[in-house]
Amino acid sequence: GAGVSQSPSNKVTEKGKDVELRCDPISGHTALYWYRQSLGQGLEFLIYFQGNSAPDKSGLPSDRFSAERTGGSVSTLTIQRTQQEDSAVYLCASSNRQGAEKLFFGSGTQLSVL
Amino acid sequence: EDKVVQSPLSLVVHEGDTVTLNCSYEVTNFRSLLWYKQEKKAPTFLFMLTSSGIEKKSGRLSSILDKKELFSILNITATQTGDSAIYLCAASNAGGTSYGKLTFGQGTILTVHP
Numbered sequence: 001g002a003g004v005s006q007s008p009s010n011k012v013t014e015k016g017k018d019v020e021l022r023c024d025p026i027s028g029h030t031a032l033y034w035y036r037q038s039l040g041q042g043l044e045f046l047i048y049f050q051g052n053s054a055p056d057k058s059g060l061p062s063d064r065f066s067a068e069r070t071g072g073s074v075s076t077l078t079i080q081r082t083q084q085e086d087s088a089v090y091l092c093a094s095s096n097r098q099g100a101e102k103l104f105f106g107s108g109t110q111l112s113v114l
Numbered sequence: 115e116d117k118v119v120q121s122p123l124s125l126v127v128h129e130g131d132t133v134t135l136n137c138s139y140e141v142t143n144f145r146s147l148l149w150y151k152q153e154k155k156a157p158t159f160l161f162m163l164t165s166s167g168i169e170k171k172s173g174r175l176s177s178i179l180d181k182k183e184l185f186s187i188l189n190i191t192a193t194q195t196g197d198s199a200i201y202l203c204a205a206s207n208a209g210g211t212s213y214g215k216l217t218f219g220q221g222t223i224l225t226v227h228p
Contacts, residue, residue, distance in 0.1 A: 004156075035218075042118070042202060042218040043157070056215065089155060101146050101206040101216060102162055108155040 002026075004106035006092050012112045013082055021077040021109045023092030031095045032075050033103060034059075034067060038088045046090075049075060082113045116141045120203050120219035128227050131193050135222045137203030138185040145208045147179050147186045148216065152200040160188070160201075193226045200224075 005024040013019050025032050034046040045059040049069045060066070064082075069075040079086055089110050093103035121136045139147065146164040150157035161170045163179035163186060170177050174193075179186045190197055200223050204216040 033215075040220075042120075042220040043204070043216075045215060045217070048215060091155070091157070101148060102159055103216065105150075105156045105158070110155075 004092055004094055004104055006090075006106035006109050008109055009107060010110045010112075012114065014114055015084060016081055018078065018080045019082055019111065021079075021090050021092075021111070023075045023077070023106060025073065025075070025092070025094030026096070026104055027073075029094035029096050029104070030072065031097065031100065032069060033093045033095075034075070034077050035091045035093065036088045037091060037108070043091065046077070079111075082111075084113050087111055087113045116205065116207060116217040118203055118205050118217050118219035120201075120222050122222060123220065124223040124225070126225045126227065127193055129194055131226075132189065132191045133193060133224065135188040135190075135201050135203075135224070136185065137187070137219055139203075139205040139217075140184065141205040141207050141217060143208040144181070145206045148204045148206065149177055149186070149188050150202040150204065152202055152221070153198075157202055190224075193224075195226050195228055198224055198226045 007022045032049040035043040037043050047067050048056040051072045052069050064080045067077045089108040091108040093105045095103050117140045119138050148162045149160040161177045166181040174191045177188045200221040202221045203219040207215050
């Protein structure tokens with residue numbers, strides 16, 4: 001696609017429910033990143049994909065968080081048993097080669113856990 | 115632990131003013147410093163700096179990096195209301211896996227009044 005696409009743009013869920021956030025990167029971009037931005041904070045790294053593999057998952061806050069990428073394209077971030085502290089904007093970014101720092105961001109998913 | 119600190123955290127100016135935003139970093143295996151503008155949700159790329167002392171310019175915006183003192187500044191001259199946004203600074207780490215993982219600062223919220 002022309003840009004990084006994320007869905008849904010907004011998600012309201014109840015504490016304890018599972019949620020899935022989707023990212024469709026720019027076509028041909030091999031590197032994909034998930035970041036999280038809490039209110040008034042900078043971006044917090046979650047996970048990095050190169051192709052379908054995730055060489056760095058160090059930013060995932062707990063084992064309730066997982067992500068996968070299939071076909072070297074679409075990625076899904078899953079949060080199980082959501083907690084109120086999971087409320088944040090989840091941003092996905094892609095870049096066109098391994099090690100390229102110029103990231104192209106999607107518009108994010110605003111997650112609200114009630 | 116890698117760290118990026120921005121100052122000021124917020125800034126309110128009037129149209130026509132010139133502003134300077136600051137970013138300091140402590141990153142192992144530092145590779146480059148990036149500036150992003152975030153207006154709604156999606157951060158958009160402004161500059162990437164890898165060499166000290168070389169100013170990059172784009173219209174009314176300019177930026178420079180000092181790798182000895184570990185900081186960068188972003189200047190905006192003749193500010194306009196459309197410059198109102200969060201300005202994010204990020205440092206990339208070449209790391210062992212040789213990819214562009216970014217560590218973000220907390221951002222500077224710039225508000226430009228007419």
